[in-house]
Amino acid sequence: GAVVSQHPSRVICKSGTSVKIECRSLDFQATTMFWYRQFPKKSLMLMATSNEGSKATYEQGVEKDKFLINHASLTLSTLTVTSAHPEDSSFYICSAVQGSGADIQYFGAGTRLSVL
Amino acid sequence: RKEVEQDPGPFNVPEGATVAFNCTYSNSASQSFFWYRQDCRKEPKLLMSVYSSGNEDGRFTAQLNRASQYISLLIRDSKLSDSATYLCAVILNTGGFKTIFGAGTRLFVKA
Numbered sequence: 001g002a003v004v005s006q007h008p009s010r011v012i013c014k015s016g017t018s019v020k021i022e023c024r025s026l027d028f029q030a031t032t033m034f035w036y037r038q039f040p041k042k043s044l045m046l047m048a049t050s051n052e053g054s055k056a057t058y059e060q061g062v063e064k065d066k067f068l069i070n071h072a073s074l075t076l077s078t079l080t081v082t083s084a085h086p087e088d089s090s091f092y093i094c095s096a097v098q099g100s101g102a103d104i105q106y107f108g109a110g111t112r113l114s115v116l
Numbered sequence: 117r118k119e120v121e122q123d124p125g126p127f128n129v130p131e132g133a134t135v136a137f138n139c140t141y142s143n144s145a146s147q148s149f150f151w152y153r154q155d156c157r158k159e160p161k162l163l164m165s166v167y168s169s170g171n172e173d174g175r176f177t178a179q180l181n182r183a184s185q186y187i188s189l190l191i192r193d194s195k196l197s198d199s200a201t202y203l204c205a206v207i208l209n210t211g212g213f214k215t216i217f218g219a220g221t222r223l224f225v226k227a
Contacts, residue, residue: 006159034215041124043203043219044160049212057212093159104150105215107159 002028004096006108013084014116021079021111023094029074030096034105035067038091050077084115117142120206122218129225133194137221139204140186148207149180151189153200154220160203163189194225 003026011019023033031052036044048069049057056069068080077096081088091112095105122139129135141149149167152160164171166178166187177190187204201220208214 032213044217046214046216049214091157104162104165107161110157110159112157 002026002096002098002106004030004094004106004108006094006111008111009109010112010114012114012116015085016083019081019084019113021081021092021094021113023077023079023096023108025075025096025106028096028098030077030098031074033071033077033094033096035069035077035079036093036095038093038110044093047079081113084113086115089113089115118219119143119208119216120204120218122202122204122221124219124221126222126224129194129223131194131196131225131227133225134190134192135194135223136191137189137202137204137223138186139188139218140184141204141206141216142185143206143208144185145208146185146206147209147213149187150205150207151176151178151187152203152205152217154203155200160217163202191223194223196225196227199223199225 005024007022033050035047038044047062050069050071052071052074058064071077093110094108097103120141151163153163154160166180168180171178175192179188201222203220204218206216
């Protein structure tokens with residue numbers, strides 16, 4: 001299957017700092033990438049849909065100024081958690097699709113963020 | 117009502133058992149359906165797609181019932197390595213495609 005790389009896998013930061021997470025499709029071009037958040041024993045919650053060359057589409061309740069998404073190329077999308085607070089601590093996962101959004105998603109390994 | 121619902125379990129079964137999971141979805145415009153497997157603190161990995169005609173891959177069988185709006189996953193001859201959380205996923209077309217995941221069903225297979 002297709003390979004999606006997500007970096008870093010683990011971040012521990014102080015409250016108030018910003019954290020950038022990268023998601024790369026290594027062997028295919030991803031027109032669409034998705035960003036999810038997952039709390040322990042809970043489902044993946046879609047945060048936003050990232051489309052190359054255009055603004056991300058955020059889900060209801062997700063602050064676009066808090067979670068900045070940039071999809072500058074067909075192989076890279078970034079999520080920046082700005083002014084992180086302890087309640088932002090979570091598991092963030094990206095995924096990418098090769099074709100339309102109706103295709104199989106390939107997931108990155110996830111980033112575990114801990115804000116102290 | 118949640119868009120995608122699953123029994124959270126856990127299902128505790130002995131090795132060799134057959135276990136079945138169901139997942140219901142509320143949006144009749146749902147287009148595509150998948151089962152993913154997620155191990156603890158890892159990302160989801162695609163297990164199989166789900167079709168109305170049924171889909172079998174070794175010990176795993178998935179079914180879609182559009183009339184009743186549910187999908188199922190059957191695991192035969194359970195192995196210890198099958199222990200994981202199984203997520204059903206439904207793709208909606210709401211002007212753009214969006215995948216909704218169920219909360220997952222936890223399976224523990226014991227020797």
